[in-house]
Amino acid sequence: MLIEYYPQGSFIHRLDVRTKILGFFVITAASFCFENPLINFLIIILLWFMLSSMNSPMSKVYGIIKSLLPIFLIMLIITGFTYPASKFGYEENKRIIFSLLPNNGMPLTTGGLYYGLTLVLRIFVMVFASSIITFSTSIEDILQFLKKIKMPHQLAFVIATGIRFIPTMQAKSEMIREAQMARGAEFGKGGIVKKIKSYIPVLIPMIVDSIRMSDNLAIAMLNRGFGSMKNTTNLTEIKMKSIDYLICVITLVLLMIVLYAKSKNIGAL
């Protein structure tokens, strides 16, 4: 995963996973309701404050944003040039800065630029908002949430076990790579076919090992009584506290305000 859980005792960490997910949806909805980049920018400032209040590793977030920069640029250019001026309600947004083709063909409008900026900022919003959830919520809480929305126990177990085995498999593949390097293997050199072929000495032991491991895992599950009862004990019961209810109410009120504003055409271009 790109971003992982950072255990900290912040206010947001202590909120229930459901409160956080509701917040995530309302904030994304707000971002999609308003076309004005200024409002989206304000949302980002709010999210940035939340992230820093959690002691988050901001470099991870910036890393993702950085990798998206070329896409942002393309989005800005395309929306800037392709949005016809007639789409905008406000006069100043219909202003054409310059045209690529004669007779006002392919015009770059102020509104188009603004709209492109909004699209970019919406991605920022989603990256920031989802980071808040993943930084502040443990896998167990997310699994509890999946159970609450009636995902079958077995499926939730498969997801949890899968996550547990990511580091194990990474370590295995490293050991296999080392073993083959010690026999003179070199990876990823030469043409495309040679490159792919060079990984076969890693892939095959990896597959063989995984099959063996899955057999052993099945045995170990039986040894631990998996499936012996219809119900299992829920160890971490997620619980809505009064602060969660309060935050949820505030969030919903905010959603109302956003929808009302939207109906009054506030935040449009």
Add this chain to the structure above:
Amino acid sequence: MNNTMERGTIKVDVRKYQYENGIDDTLRDLNFDIKKGEFVGLMGRTGAGKTTTLMLLNGLIPHFFEGDFDGTVFSNSMNTLRYRVQTLSRFVGCVMQDPETQIFGITVEKDVAFGPSNLAIEKSRIAEIIDESLDVVGLNGYKYRISTELSGGEKQRLTIAGILAMEPEILVLDEPTSELDPEGRKEIYKLLKKLVNEKNVTVFISGHDSEEMREFTDRIIVLDKGTVVWNGLPEVLFNDKELAEKYGIMPIDKNSDELAQSNMIVETQLIKEDLSKEEKIIIEAKDLSYEYENGRQALKNINLKIYEGEFVSLIGKNGAGKTTFSKQINGLLKPKNGTILINGFDIKNNSTAELSKEIGYVFQNPDHQIFSSTVYDEVEYGLKRLKLTENEREERVKDALDFVGLSNQNKRHPFTLGKGERQKLAVASILAMKPKILVIDEPTTGQDWNGTKRMMEIMKKLNSEGTTLITITHNLKLALEYSDRIIKFSDGKVESNFINKKVIKENVN
């Protein structure tokens, strides 16, 4: 007749069991009983049917591995044919070989809770069970640790805690100590003894640890070719050298430890005087330090010389720096500070692939390198990277397979070979490249006494033909018997550097 049977007892009466694939060990006329609160060891050579026997006890055989089964097994007075594995597992706890595939929880606490939560035990009780089980295995204070970040020994304890959490009457363990250092091994046996004494749990454990088996168990059952060939007191078995060796078990010399000590001299100076005159330095570490990405200082200022043609054993606890040091020799890890010289050349700019022509490295687990569909192809793989003619390659493969004693197997699929054979294949695939220096990491892990001795003989022969050998081992006895020098690592440093007097004397004569 079964009414008289107590809980916590085992009664096995199997006329025959054969796996569906027909390859793996077959059981025949297997009969034995175990009483409640007994601590019994199960021994015998690799392939004698130990794991298969243990899997009878909680019904994995015949429920999970179906095969051809004829017989009855009563575990905890329950006929295993009549109950599901999940049900039996509440009374008969099984710890299997590989700890990695028995840990389910992301944290230690969650993992211990996995069993009891499957049994729908009340949450408040589970919290108590977690503390109790972690206390028994000595992992107090580990509750919130991430399970993948534990050391090998800690993982092994965690798997035992996970089974204890289900409060079984019978505890079955399949070679739970094969990857541990001697200290870690002893800890596990001590812990089991405590369970027997304090909770009257029946313990049935398989393994090759002669010394611990003698010290801690009440009785040993020896298997050979799928049947019980000996059953009696540990002292009797281990003191009878002939009897033990007949079944592939390491015998115990009465005073082997003291004898061993007297053969060693704690003088590093001596080595220089004795050897440097005629012998050439082949590996030299100067102020070598290494730090892992997580900040762990694995090697601290190592200064070490290894001479051409030496047979060196690296010993020390898990995590002491033995493997980290060996990986510097073939460039898998590069020093953070200091240098490592091979034949007088600094290798900091050489890749492992380049170095592999001179320096062979055999890893602990042969399955991490085997990928070809025949034994022959597997050995040939490394040779394809050297510029050799087809004839030369063929000759080298043949020689290497001859050397390890696999020459008549060259058309076989590697995965149909036994573990000991696969280890030999891994060695052959490196030997074929004719390295001047050979590093072998734990050449005897999980092998029986015969396999161990054969592997050591192979190494001795190689060494006598001029290869400089470096082996990482936990077995001091073997190190003393075969190597010229023993280097002990401790906490990233060379703690001691012994010359083995006995071997030197032999060389002089």
